[in-house]
Amino acid sequence: MTPPDSIPQRIRAQDERLARERGTIARDGPDLRGAELEARLDRTWRRTPGIIGWLATVDHKEIGRRYIITALIFLALGGVLALAMRVQLARPDSALISPQRYNELFTMHGSTMMFLFAVPVMEGVAVYIIPLMVGTRSTTFPRLNAFSYFMYLFGGVMLWVAFLLNIGPDVGWFAYTPLSGPEFSPGKRADVWAQMITFTEVSALAAAVVLICTILKARAPGMTLARMPLFAWAMLVQAVMIVFAMPAVALCSSMLISDRLVGTNFYNAAEHGDALLWQHLFWFFGHPEVYIIFIPATGFVSVITETFCRRPVFAHAVVVLALISTGILAFGLWVHHMFATGLPRVGYSFYTSASMTVAIPTGLQIFCWLATIWDGRPRFQVPMLYVVAFIITFVIGGLTGVIIAAVPLDLELHDTYFIVAHFHYVLIGGAVFPLLGILTYWYPKITGRMMSETLGKISFWMVFLGFQLAFFPMHFSGLLGMPRRVYTYPAGLGLELPNLLSTIGAFIVALAVVIFVVNGIVSLYRGMIAPPNPWGAATLEWATTSPPPPYNFAHIPVVESNTPLWDVDGEMPVVTGLRVDEKETLLTTVVAAVPDLREPIPEASLWPFIASVAVGIVFVASIFSPWALAFGVVPCAIAIAAWFWPKEMKRHPEPVIS
Amino acid sequence: MSSPCRASLLFLGLAALTLAACDREERHSRSKPIGETVPAGQSPDTIWPGGSQPSPLDPRAKLYDNNAPALSEGQYLYTQMNCVGCHFHGGGGMGPPLMDDEWRYGGRIDQIAASIAEGRPNGMPAWRNKLTEDQIWKLAAYVRSLSGQPSKDAVSSRTEEMSNTTPGSLTPREPAHSSDTAEQ
């Protein structure tokens, strides 16, 4: 079922010359297939072993694994902070943790969870799976991908080292000015926070660029936009949102550093700056940020629902439109975080309406998933259980979101534990549950073994019920008058019981996560060996071995529907003609996925690592002195120039059909 | 290097980091009140019988001199106690400037604290019974920062008021002359 020979005459002549020179066959095809092809591809695509190879790798699977493991470590660290906070809040008038430490704890918890766990883990899963799901050998811009991981790692490590060195931030994860400004936040704590933002924002932007280009240009032939899986759509929308949202927070955090380092007056009301400028810029990023976390999770839910209900998601086109409209609408809501600041009331009504409107596309998606379950034949293995938990939990969070979208209600509930309950319901219910499900689902693909179903079910029930116990009482704490970010509360207001229940629930959730991690580690050694498609799924990542070889697919598949593995009779149709002696992949057109170019993939390189070290040093040094920016340009320029230095081009991206 | 070996090295490294924690940012809010003793014995002069031997620096100087929360509280007190009324924001008015390099009664932190506590001729009131020792030391630390003495990490660049001086973090250090020669 290979398409007509697509190699132009000119290229064939060049091949024959090379083959004569080297005595080898350069491309896959009828002459080179099966085990011999796989051996040649493996030699070409496998990275060199050892520490240099580890630092220099551009294999998206390796980078994706690193992202996921690093993000899960930060989840654990952030979770430990949460447990410390809950122990402090379990009783009224508690003196266990001093207010200074407690302020550091909730700042680190929020920053770790939002910047170092939630977005990176979504990026990591996407970086691993998207090339496999869209049927290509590598992401586009693989060195940028490596760079983005190292920037993320260095930013996270910097923040945590600062915390352990007693210069961790204590101004909240949102760092409102003027509290985070030079007068009221002495020392370098807030600068460390602001610079962590810079690291993670650069990392996220780089990963977003990689994902957008991979999804739009590197899809398998025949995978038109209409046939693209919903997870790929979700990541596309999310990556575009990152490109528009992240610069706002990079700007406001850089302005904060500038105020603190060199005495500018961006947020100084006395010099015609404005404390509210911070809030506008931060929340212009902050609100899309939560959708940046949520939208990939909707992609996870679509993937799991399709596989475990044995039918494609109902109304595929509607779900795609819902994703796109959520992504666009999310940018129009940010003032709902500022309803108490005294801006004009009529303007607020606009944001109330926008906040309610954004619930409509999400509600549509929920209907589509429920219709898929209704029409399909659901199998309730662990990933599907997480989808059910997602629906039960996230919808509660979404509805409390509708409640606080109303200005008169928000004026009472803003900055109380009602809000804490709301966002944990949407973030844990809406992002972490699908994440746990998808990690269970794609674990066989990543590691080649299945996770234990029994341990999976135990940790599922514990995390689901523990979560409800931990966070449902917080609605009542808020209604009874408990504000946020308080290190203790007085006795006699009725807050004791909800807080105690929350603490108990938090420990149950922690235990559940531990069991999940233990399951993950033990299954690496004792899990059942996984076949290529253990769940019987429909998408392309299951068309290769578990785990995939370094080159992903021996031949690039051709796609003719949006559930390729279900619609194929016998052998999967493929294209041939890609080189095996050099790293090369196939680029296709944006909409119709017609084969377009043969794109050489860069070799492994240490320069992304070196560049990220150079940039990291500049960022960290600029916390302490503005001269770092002046002097630091030099090593960064050197590293980036070396990275992009044009190599002797033995070949250019070759058209597939001249 | 095996996995357990790497893990334990990492753990030791982290433990070492925690122990080496940074004192610049430590808020000493729970420290015991200091008795009203020093800096009474502190001489503002550099002339001593038997040669120019500077007196040893008060051990409390370390707690305040490069401590960011102490400088911040000193900044607060400087405005609230109306030091601005005579010294302006360091430029001087009725009182001598504090951001230059001339210290009539010594520019070391304990000498400045003595000046604040005891008062000085020509109009500097004695604050000994009006402020606690701790507050006086914090003010002294802040006053030193007006001439760029403490390390730039600890100083805040500006207050949330009208900008009236060079940002603190860019203020060049003015080496003291004509009185105290004992920098720390």
Place this chain on the structure above:
Amino acid sequence: MMGRRGAVLSLPLLLAGCDYQTYQSIFSDASTEVHDFNILFVIFLIVCAIMYALVIGFLIAAIVRRSRTGPADVVEEGRHHQSNPAMRTGLIGWTALVGTGLMALAIASFFGDRSMANAAANEKLSVNVTGKQWWWDITYNSADASKMVRTANELHLPVDVPVHIYLKSDDVIHSFWVPSLAGKQDLIPGRDNDITLVPRKIGIYRGQCAEFCGADHAKMALIVNVDSYADFLKWWHHQLESAPAPTSPLTQAGYNFVTTRQCSSCHAIAGTPANGTVGPDLTHLASRRSIAAGAMPMSEGNLYGWVADPQSLKPGNHMPTIGLEPDQLHAVVAYLETLK
């Protein structure tokens, strides 16, 4: 007044344990605005509960449906799915339902907002509240400057009289929030915000700063006493009186200390030489219900503890630990106790 609504809202209170005060809770409905809030909240809860019931009902029905048979092999089955046309109608119906529900809620919210904004008519009382780290500096305005009252951390308000509160901040962003009386409004340096309260029930209510403002954010509370108009005027006139002169040797020693030593640098006591403006006005300290912005209730023992070591009770706040000798402490507290 609360009736069925109260019953619905009280249900969670039963779960939360009955034996506590509701003076910092939204349920203790002490003003028109909070009453309107409770009505709107219940409307939202009902609509949201209906939507949730529909979602969960659909979910349960979808899970429980077992009337289907089909091929055992999942890949084989996935190939042969067919779409249910009734679902398409369901999708359109669902969208219409969600859209209508949200529109109704948005309109209810808009009208609720308008009605709360209208409470601001006919103010007869105006108060300036300045937020500082970590206390509330309160001044009752009056056309006659000699009738202005400066106090701290505690508001006295007459029932049924709209009071217009001007909110300013001296340092960072704080938020004025008395849940039983009104929604919150931020105090932002460089902005002039304001809020109008119309208390409808006599009683004592507690509020707290609701915007993270630094180390002692958790201990920046506010007590609001709502009295009858006559009692309020009595309170106002009492506030205008200076502090009484000391009568015993112990209180005289305390007076001497307070007016000549560290206390007078920051605090003011009307009728004495102490006129510092940095900290709260102490003229009628002993008649307040709490010490240090709600950090602890007012009592002689607590006052001893506070004056002896404020840093241990509210670490990081601007009042220093002076290190008083025991007899100085006795004298000072004895004198402060006379400042009723």
